[in-house]
Amino acid sequence: MIGEREVLTRAQLMAGGLSRRGLVRALNEGVIVRARRDQYVSAAAPSAVVQAVRIGGRVTCLSLLQLLGVFVFANDVVHVHIPRGASRLRSPESVAKPLGARGRRRARLHWWPLSATPPAHSACTGIVDALAHAVRCQPPRQAIATLDSALNKGLIGFADVEDLFALLPRKYRVLRSLIDGRAQAGTETLMRLMVRGLGHEAVPQVHFARFGFVDLVVDGWLVVECDSRAFHSDWAQQVKDRARDLELAKLGYVTLRFTAAQILHQPDDVLAALRGMLGAGRRKPPPRN
Template sequence: MCERGEIVTTARLRRSGVSGQALRQMVDAGTIHRARRGVYTTPATCPAIRAVAAHGGRVGCLTAARHLGLWTLSPPGAPHVWMCDGQRRYHDTGCGCVEHWDDGPRGDAGATPSVPRILCQIFRCVGVEEFFVVLESALRQRMITEEGLRWLRKRSNAVMREALTLARDDADSGLESLLRWRLRRHGLRVRTQRSIASVGVVDALIGDRLLVETDGVEGHNSAPHRHKDLVRDAHAALWGYMTLRFDYAMVVHDWELVEAAILGALRTLGGARP
């Protein structure tokens, strides 16, 4: 029996020692929910995973990435479902689920695609920026192997290959990854999670003296955290650094302003070595 919210099948429950009578009692007691015939979810299962269980197929793409704890840029939305040849859709057409049909092997309804397959689905579904963010998250969390990267390269086009070449494992958030991806065309040296004397670890160091902080956590709005940020910025200035701060909305939705501010700051500082 699973201990976290997920999809389970009758076969899996039987292998765990749950009899038919015990399963019916669990459904009646609400300790397990029937999604469709032979497929169940636990009370802790999130709405997106429940929708996948009811739809048919398996969790896929962005929904699978979030389920594994990987960073994503897009907010939670329609559930993404991985479908293979011969599988049946149980939802009515127009249910809102996003289907991903590919040549992967069929499997248990509760199975999650491999991380390389999830990345491939994300690239095809929502594009290279989301792909790059999830890829760097997978690298950071040691959730993709060299074999997995080779699998992706065999299925890549020029854009995906550029992302695979640029990706590293040192970013600490999706915003840091997106910042570096969007700045790549300027040939700048962008280092993430760098330790600066008297300042601490910063999100990004561009060139030699520009610090960029991507404040994606709501706690930055609190008075104590705001004071701490101001002290850090003052120490940075004391040592000859300039600090720019951007929140999630600016990096994701107002990139032209963020880009212009970074390039303007670099001109003020006298440029940056590529």
């Protein structure tokens, strides 16, 4: 009836074959939700969609990217694009309440014009506009990690990256050369940028014939792995990780592992560890096979 990221008016529902009685039944049975006057969404819609429509706009920026599985460092508010000239903005909690101070603490409003008008039924902005909003909403390193993630997931291509930066103020163009879509996770991008900040070269997703890819190879000899709980918490996977480290050591590589939590929440400790390891002396890169 209504997609999870769609918003329809009563007239659109009727045009789709729903009768007045059917509309009342769908509301009473909790199949659809009246988010605001003459704006209906699916009961299965994510809370960000319901809140954005209720406020009076579309989901964008970090909220939309979270729905798409793109890396976002942290976000606990709904990001909403509001058309210029919009009025009667409502609280994300209740359409009966205006968007007061409490509601604004739970929402981030984006007012700048969109580069492309979304379909009338869409409750979300386009991906390029959402990413442009996200660049302006995050610190530079986190913004780069978000763009890397969108590239890696195939949600955008490098041509879209050029379009995206054309939407942004000139000061953001310095970030363009730092984007690399090979990273499989946002933590890998953050680690790559840490290494680069220390003056060293980090190559993402390097392939070894014996066992596949490693997250980063720094200066040709140091392998850095960024372990997440989702893929490295069970003992069988940890045994597999140790076996990979053993094979790398046989080839002359040193392996340094960090958890995602360390990279995200203890960056100073991670940087100190990198300085200590890399400062121990540059090594001749071993052959990769």
